[in-house]
Structures are given as C-alpha cells and as structure tokens.
Amino acid sequence: MAAKMTLIGGRSNKQGTSLCASKFGAEYIELSSTVEMNLEDMARLGLTNDSKVRLRSAVGEVVVRCKGRQTKDLPPGILFMTYGPVSSELMSSETAGTGMPISKNVEVEVEPVLVPASDGG
Amino acid sequence: MGENTKIVADATCTFCGCVCDDMVLTVDLEHHRIIKSENACVLGKAWFKEHGIEERPYALIDGREATTEEAVEEAAQILAEARFPIIYGLSDTTCEAQRVAVAIADMVGGNLDTTTSVCHGPSGIAFQGVGESTASLGEIKNRADMVVFWGGNPAEAHPRLFTRYAVTPKGMYVPNGKKDRTIVLVDVRRTLSTPVADIFVQVKPRSDFEVLWALRALVKGRKVDPSVEERTGVSLAVLEDLVTRMKSCNFGALLFGMGLTMNRGRHFNSGALLALATDLNEFTHWVAKPVRGHGNVTGADNVVSWQTGFPFGVNFARGYPRFNPGEFTTVDVLARGDADAALIIASDPASNFPKAAIEHLKRIPVITLDPKATHTSQLARVAFTTATYGISVAGTVYRMDDVPITLRPAFESPYPSDEQILTAIRERVRDLLGGNRLPAGTPLAATVS
C-alpha cells in the first residue's frame, strides 16, 4: 500500500558538518539516507524509527530509513531529507526553462520495505 | 602556544554565504591543522577542522596517479578538442580563479555556468524582471526593526545570519538587539529556526506565491478573499496583521532562501517577494536579500556578470556571450546530452544533480578541481587535487551582500590553487588553438564593434 506524500530536500547542521569531513564518510552517508516522516503517517503505514521505506518519484526510487517527527514540527503528508546523492535520485531534470530542477515538494509514493530478518542493507 | 602554532586573526570562513571575516584561527603548523576557530558557528568549525592537508595524489588521469603537469596537458587537450565544452561550479573558489575560468570558456567558445543556476538562479531571473531593493548586512544590523525570513532555515544553514547580522546584534538604531526587532519566519514546517521567531507563519507547500501576492494586494489596499486560507493555510487575519506591521516598521528586511527558488513557481516566487519589498517602499524603507549558500557564489555572480554582462548560464559558442536559462544552464545542457566535455571546479554535480544529468556526465570526459574526493572526481577522466580557498589559498570572495573580502589563509598547501591550475590550462589551450578560437564565419580581422 503506497501513500502519496510531498518530499522536501534541505540542509541541516549535521549534513553541513559531516560533508566537510567527507561525502564518503559514514556519518554523511547515513544522514543523506534518512527521511524524516510525520509520526502519525508512520503509524498508519506500520513504520517505526529506522524502518526502511521506498520512495518513488516520477524519475527514480530510493530506499531509505525513516525517522519520526511530531506533527507540530512536520505536518502529515510531508517528508524531509537532507540534500545528497540519495535525494538527487528522485529529482527530475525538467527545469521548465529556468535551469533549476525541483527539489522541494517533490511528489513521491511511500511504501514500507519488508526485509527478511537478516538486514541486507 | 607552541613554537609550531600561530594565530591568524580576521580570517574568513567561506562555508556559507555569510562569509564571516572575524575568525580567529589557531593553527598547528606542523600538522597543517586548524585546532581552534574562535567565532565560527558549528558549520564553520567543521569547515576549519576538516580541511587539512590530506595525502592524495596531485592528480589522477583515468584513476592513475599523475603529476599536475601531465594532468594540465590532458585537460587542455580535452578542452581544445571538444565542440561543446562546459565549465561548471566555481562557487567555492576565489574570484581570481573564477576570472580565469571565464577566460577559458571565452577562448574555447564553451558554456559557462555556476552553481547559481541550481540555487538562487531563479532569484537572479526574477531580479532581471523586477529589480531589487536591498542593503548590505550592516544596514540590517543597524536599522532593521522587522526581519522576515522566508523559505529558509538559517539556524542550520546560516547560523550567524541570526547572531552576527540580522537578529541578535545591537545596532546603531536597534540598541537592544533582538528586543527591538520583530522577527517573522515563514515556512512549511517547523525547524530549529522557528524558536527565534516572534511570529511563525506556516504555509501549505506550494503556496508561497499566493501568500506573497495576497500580501502585495493588501499592501496596495486591495481586498483579498478569505478563501486564501483554504488555499495557503494562512488566514486573512494573519496576513492583514503582517501587512500592518510591515507598513509601520522603520526599516524592514526580507531574507529568503531555497524554499522559494527550488519550488513550484521558482522565479515567480522570488519575483513576488522582490516586488513586495518594492511595494512596501511606498510606506517605509524595505530591503530584500536572497540568502546565498556557498562561500563565493556571490563572487561567481559578480565575476561572470562583469566579464560577460550575464550572471550565469552563459554560452560563448558564437564568439560572444549569450544568456538563456533553460538552454545554457548546466542541468539542461547535460540532461539534453549536449556537452561533450566538462570542467567542474570546486563543485560536486554528480552528487547533487538530477539523475539524467549525472548519466550524461558519465559518458563524457570530465575534468575536476577539488581539494577532496567527491562523486564527480571519482567519475572524472582528469582529477586535480587543489588547495582549499580561504584555508590555504589567498584571494577575494564576496559575501552574500556583495561585500568583497580578502582571504587570510591559515597554512600553506603543497597542492596548487584553482587559479594556478586554470591559468596553466588556459595557457596550454591558447598554444593549442593559436589564440582565442573564432567561430566559422567570423571576419578574419580583429573586429571592434
């Protein structure tokens, strides 16, 4: 069962500091592979913190881990990810003649990823 | 302080567009490390801490170690032979290097673009339509009694925008700092910036344009239908209150970020905000400013503008600069598969660009200049290791408000600067081409319009 949500890419303190160290470092990779989701939405989808989800946009899909947020901080239906190679996978190259691809409010379908007991990844 | 440490005062942090020049760095000369960076925010501290001298090859050609000279030769050959070479990046290097990059693009008839095209390019486009009422950051510090942050999260991207420039500091006509200011934050979600605001306006995603346009209407005394709340998530009462405050303050500032440019509407959003600031000047003094991301993206805008007349997305193939966002901006050039060679300077598009663009980058010869390994350097045919600007390289950078600042590097680096490499490439390309390349059909004699 996939839910339609809106993904916003952005910066964060940790993203900024970890990219200074290295984009190939564990911290940056972990950060840029995490999506923040509204806790009520997570409950509806049967997700808990660190659960894997598949995000699918018109041009690509990625598998990331989720992290819950209260409604007062992140309204239902909205997702947040820090910029990085993972979030870029979902970005269309269509710029509407402006040069700027959209990386905020990207429509995505969200689907829990069911994994076997041994974690592949 | 040991024998091998020194203090560099009045140094400049170039992590973000705040370009704070009050850094006091304690430098371990023996290990080429900055062990303390007083006045830096958390991002600046990481910037200084993590940029030392890494043991890396001077250059790589097809993944093999090479000397800088060998790599210059290879890069020059690639650029001289290419029919649609592109140069991209430039926001994390000095103006001196940027000027050489534009010279190379002019020489080979290439495409020249900077990270502006995927950052505040839309604001630049809006600027060309509307203009902009703006001010240097010190005016905001000294005079602004109302500051509106729109579509940005300074607490996590520009921390000292709050603490050094626009919220906390005491100013000439704002003697009590934050207490004398009304801070408004407009965003779709709560962030770490929200607690700083006196008024938080939560808008529905993709409705910034409508909110801004409704504000413009109210400023001009027009009626706005209460159904605006359904559309935008913001009630008419909140909008009216905002407008009353904005019209009655002494000096207002609107600081805006990617929430406007990277969103549905793009330059229409930026244009609406700039127009709002202009409209408010009927009543009192208002300025607006796009909050710039990288340390010297403003320098890139300035250099490209003064050398070509246009700020980004410039193509020299016909023998003169042409500007057309959507045609000559890098995401589009790559996604269309037009480029046949790329010189990427101090930027990592393989990490940040849409997939279709990255796929094409993988198909063409790429030359990178970067102090660190990046996704782009990993797919490059020629990858130069360079010294980091501001930390090891001197030069000029421009703060987000166009104030030019001279860097004070902390320690020397064995690696060459971007400027040195680009200059060597330029000289070699000039040899290979016998001067600037002239497009077919150009009169042979030198022309002066």
Next chain:
Amino acid sequence: MISPLRIVNGRIYDPANGIDGVVRDLCLQDGKVVDEVPPDAKRIDARGMVVMPGGVDIHCHIAGPKVNLARKVQPEDHRQDVHLRTRVTRSGTGGTVPSTFTTGYRYAALGYTAAMEAAVTPLGARHTLEELHDTPVIDKGFFVLVGNNVLLYRLLQEGRREEFRHALAWWLSTTKAYAPKLVNPGADELWKGERNANITSLDQKIGPFDLTPRGVIAAFIETANELGLPHPVHIHCNNLGHTGNYETTLETMRIAEGQRAHITHIQFHSYGSVAGKSGDNPTSQARVIGDFVNSHPNISADVGAVMFGRSTSMTADAPLAYMLRRFGGGKWINADTENESGCGIVPFTYQDRVYTNALQWAIGLELFLLSEDPWRMVFSTDHPNGGSFMSYPRLIRLLMDAEYRKAEMAKVNQQALEHSGLRDCQSREYSLYEIAIITRAGPARLLGLTQKGHLGAGADADVTIYDEDPDKEKMFSTPRYVIKDGELVIEDHEFRADHSGRLFHVAPDYDSGIEKVIQPFFEDYYTIEFRNYPVADRYLHAHQTIPTAPQAAAATHP
C-alpha cells in the same frame, strides 16, 4: 619591446601647449612623448589626419558594485549589442552598461585613453579595482563616496575638524581612490532612517545629526583643499532633477568661497521654473549657471549632457532613482551600504518628443555653447545616466556643426526649446581646438593629471589619430590609430594587441592615530573587521600614485 614611433604630416591639436592644427612631427619613445627618436623608428604617415592626445573622461560609471548591478539587471540591454572576441581580445556585450572588456575596448576605439569611475563606496572599492583590472587599454581611477559617511558626520557635528581631515585622508588612501565624491549630501540618512525621505534644502537638518548639507559641503571643500588633492571635491548637488533646482546649485557653488570645487553633470542642476509656478515643468537656467561658472575661476564643471535614446540611471542618489522609477514604472534597484552611501538604478529612455527630455538635451548644449572657458566646462554625459559614451561622437558633432544642430532642434519638443536659451546661442560652433580642450586637455588639467591630455615632451604617449572628415560624428567614431603608452593598440581601425592601463590614486598623509578613532566605530557598526577594510596593495596592479600638495597648517576652526 615597443618600438619608438614618429608620427609625421598630421595636424596636431595640443591646447595645453597652444598648438592649434600645426603640422609637425610627434615622437614617442618608452611610453612618453619625446623631442626626437632614432631615424629607424617606425613612421606613421598621418597626412590628412588630425592628431590629438588620448581622450580623458572625467566622469563616467564603468566599474564597481553599482555598475555591476545595473549590468546584471538588464540582459535585454546587452542582447542586441554583442562584442565578438578576436584572436587577441575578449568578447563581451554592450548596451548602455557594457561588460568590462567591451567597455575598455570601446573607449579605446573612440580614442579615449583614460576614464574616471565617478562613484564608489569604500566597502565596494575592492570590487571596483577588480573590475577596472578587467577593463583593458585605458588608464583609470575612481572617486570614493564620502559625502554621507556616518563617522565623518559624527566628527563634523562634534567639531573635530582635525580628526575629520585625517579621517578623510585615511579613507582616500586606504581605498586607493582618486578624489572625494559627494552625492546629494545628507540624503542618505533621511532615505534609510526616515522612511525614504530626501533632502530638499541646503539648510535642513540631516536627520539625527546636528548638521546641514551646507555645513557638510563647506567642510569637505575646505578639507579637500587643505589636503592639496589633485582634483577637488566632486559634487553631485542636492535636488538633482527638480524644477527650480538652479538656486541650490548656485548656493552650492557659493559655499566654495573661492576654493576649488567641481560640480558634476551640471546640466541636471540647471533647472528653473515658469515664474511663480513651482510645481510645473522646468525651464532652462543654463545662462545663469554658465555665467557663474564663467566668472568664478575656482569652480569647474562637467556638463552631463543628455542624448536621446536608451540610458541607465545609476546613482548614489537613492531618492532620485526612486523618483525616476515612478516615471518608468519598470524595474528598480536600491542598494544601501552600511554607514556609507545609497544607490539607485533605473533603466531610462530619453525621448525627443517629451518636454523634460528635450529641455535637458537643450540645456546641455546651451551650457557648452555659452561657456567662455572650455577648460572649466568639460565634456560628459554622466555615462550612462545622460547617455552612453558611445554617443560622444554625436555630441561632438552637435557642438561643431550648427547646421546639423539646427536640423536636430527641429525634431524635438518645440515648447521645451522655447523654455531654453538654445536658439540664442545657436550660431556658435566648437573648433577642433576647443573639442580637444573639453575632451582632453581640460579634463586632464582639472584632474591634476599633468602627464595626460597634452603632447608636450614628458607626456604619456597616449595619442589618437583621426581621419579628417566633415561629418564629425563619423570622424570621432573611428580613429585610425590609437596609441597607448607608446604602443600601437589600434592600427587602421583594428585592434593589434590587447593592453593594460594603470590605476591612478592618491595617498594623502594622515596621522595614524586616527585609526584609534575609526576602529571602535567599526567594531560597533560595521559588519566587517577593521583590519579587513583597507584595500591591500595586491589590487593595484599597474598603478601610479599622484602626489598631493597639502597646504600649510590649516587655521583653527570654530
């Protein structure tokens, strides 16, 4: 190694040395005019040609933060006027605000070899120097905006004149400026601090300061003269563009009281009003203004003529730009600089059918034609405010060719002509000698550039050679040869080589103790560090410091 040159058979116009169309040899060696060169020196046969010193533009806007904003905001201005690269020269774009390479090449292509950027904030000085470095061929300098400087105001209002003098010298020296510039003194504080208000009178209080524009102007004139600067205070008077403003201009000139002062783009400050009707259309008071300049040798001016067609208004006079915007209704830029200045930019078109524009055009011509001393009423269009520098040849033709001028007068708004005095001075025609004065010798002398604007031994070898032509616009549009520092940069109308000019700047002495006064102000009110503010020498490149001649210790001031 640049070979020595001998220019033969040309008719030389060198007013500084009294030479009026004499055919004689001109010898150039090692970048200078010399009396003789070896017999094997390269010869240029200038038969049928006119030889003049290179042009000197005393006031234009070509480099820096303000110019770059104006450049960036109007791609449509550049799109139709491109500048191709050659094997040896860079490409660019034109329009009213050309890119830097194009600016330098086009000035050179008109026969100009020096230009002064007229208005730069201290905070922006570094930017201006970078742009000037990318402006080829011509020598250059800039005027630094000090007339609304907050710390200088504080020193003045506290009566600290000694410190005011040291601080002004400090600002000139540390920014590498050429001269001090005043723009609508007092207005900045009202614009930023009083909800976009403006100065309307020389005797009004400047916001929170216990100062008036009159007092500020007097102090700057006096102090600049004490410092013995090569060029005095360069003043953009209050009330620019307003009907009846000629009185403000007269008063401002009177403030100088015999001391040197330069009034810039004086055309914009020469408006009267129809008797008794202050809100109405302006009229011309060029005769009154011109008479004052004629009879007061301490005053100099550049005309700031208006030329029909596209222009870009770019000025440190922020309230003026805002007012202009209301007429255009299009894009507008405002840019405040902390503690220093304002800035406003508005694209603008002057139309011959519009009353005010036609009047402005007529007043500019009147000022030239009524001038009894061309050494002190020199050539400018306040590029690009009154018109692009590319219109200089047409303006020269308007001054030299009464028939042409008459035909142009017939095309403009006739009511405007009625309210000007242009018909009364219509018969005068400028000679080549006089043109050489207002475009070369005069500006060089006013700027105190003793080695420019003339062709006597020791002068810089900056020479322009024009084919003589009855159509003066054509003649001055395309010099056949342009020589810069003795190098043949343009030969047979084409660029032979790229070339870099020099920056001219002053370095008046100051008591370094003044830094103890300035630094605390920085720490409180600026957002850059004090130590990072002065411009490092690395931005100078090829440069020359022009000496100052400070007067004997100034009398004490009340």
